[in-house]
Amino acid sequence: MSTTSLSSAVMTHPVREAQAAALAARLGLDGLARDPDPDGPPSALRTALVAWAARAAGADHHLVVQDDVAGPPELLALVAGSVARFPDEALVFYTNWHARNGAAARLAALAGAGWVRAVPEEFAPTLAICLPVGTADAFRSFAAETGERHDDEVMAAFLRTTGRSALLAVPSVVEHIGTSSINGHAAQGIRLAVCPVGAADARPLLERGWVLEEVDWLPYMRYGEGYLRPVGHERDADPRRHPRWTEALPDTGLTEGRVRDVARRHRPGGAAAEVGRLFGTAFADELWIHCLLLGRQAEDAARRHQAPPPGSGPAGAAAARVRTAALSTVGPAGLPPERRPEVTPEHTALLTAYADSAVRRGGLLLGPAPRTRAGTR
Known part of the structure; x- marks a missing residue:
């Protein structure tokens, strides 16, 4: 250097x-x-x-x-x-x-x-x-x-x-x-x-x-609801608009039915019920689907860039801990601002595990591995 x-x-x-x-x-x-x-x-x-x-x-x-x-x-x-x-x-x-x-x-x-x-x-x-x-x-x-x-x-x-x-x-x-x-x-x-x-x-x-370098389409949450930034959204007539995930999903090649089917089959019922009891059923639904889409995009990015999974490669255990940190914030950040002060360490642990269960299922929304390209610099 x-x-x-x-x-x-x-x-x-x-x-x-x-x-x-x-x-x-x-x-x-x-x-x-x-x-x-x-x-x-x-x-x-x-x-x-x-x-x-x-x-x-x-x-x-x-x-x-x-x-x-x-x-x-x-x-x-x-x-x-x-x-x-x-x-x-x-x-x-x-x-x-x-x-x-x-x-x-x-x-x-x-x-x-x-x-x-x-x-x-x-x-x-x-x-x-x-x-x-x-x-x-x-x-x-x-x-x-x-x-x-x-x-x-x-x-x-x-x-x-x-x-x-x-x-x-x-x-x-x-x-x-x-x-x-x-x-x-x-x-x-x-x-x-x-x-x-x-x-x-x-x-x-x-x-x-x-x-x-390229995030492609991007799932994000705000005020308890899931959204999706389409590819090239910066060129939209109103690039600051927030498209709901159900609205923007067709442009990704996925269908709402496919996403909800994965959620129906693989979402942990006990954790979903507890998150729903604490923060509302609608939030529990939106958070899991948001994390499912995040997991799909993360796995796709890693595939395209031929990247080792967190926990291996040159960054090793550090990358795994950064991954855990990212999961620990997704639930509290996704809540409406007035609800965030309610989150206790126990709630954070629950939300982290719940998010992880969805992220790990994201690969179910992927097709065959695409042709790869270099992504390091």
Whole structure:
């Protein structure tokens, strides 16, 4: 790997400045980027522009993290190793568990990948993101022309102009803390990382894990219901629309009857009844079918990329633990925000096993193995 010169900044508002300073000190980050107009209308972008301008002289990459995250002491080393591997990419080290990008990262984890290309039409997660300095400068110029206040939306729009969305780290070493939001996202409730693991498990996947470049059609959940992002949805007249899985399924070559037949034959009745008792029968149905479709897509991706299953290959046991982490978040993330605080560790264990039972049956929706192509880089 080549040597990388990396600078960093924590973007913050005065109400969280002490928290931001503690984060910077704990992780060895270079300093704080303060909101230049703290009494003005809420705007994450206003502070982000300060943060992206705060790169050190001579740095070739710049990391920006937000003040409401936690990370391991090894964060800078993990980022430096990642940008040495992918020097020209926008790299994201935190992905929300309930977004389309979260579903993409979860699918990649189930397939055994270390990185996945972000969904282009959705906001780009910016809680912990690293850019080459030339890209950072271009983003600042692009963002100066917008009236948008959400830096994650502007980042996604900027990356679309480059023709290449961000690479998402599948293992999540950065975690969101708290539920408050200066920028108006508190209604989304508990927002956590999709595949939370420690640095030791993240490192082999970040350094050697294969890259899932094409997610194909993508199952995801929001507010207790299952949805499906069709292939090429970014070109749709309304790419932010959320098609229900029953609506979008015909474009995948599957039928609702086939999916429901697998669920009828293979869903564990006792677990389904318990999940239904706790969170509603409709949620239990939607979650299992969502995970069945996720499992189908994960197995298909692994086949196409000739990837070893999690637990084998160069990442070994780390990939298996990242897979378990991805399964542990799918149930809580799929609940409506007001129900997520009800989830206890016992509920999480139940939901994880229930999700796993569906993911493992996803291969029943696959036909013969397709012709493979290389997927590592």
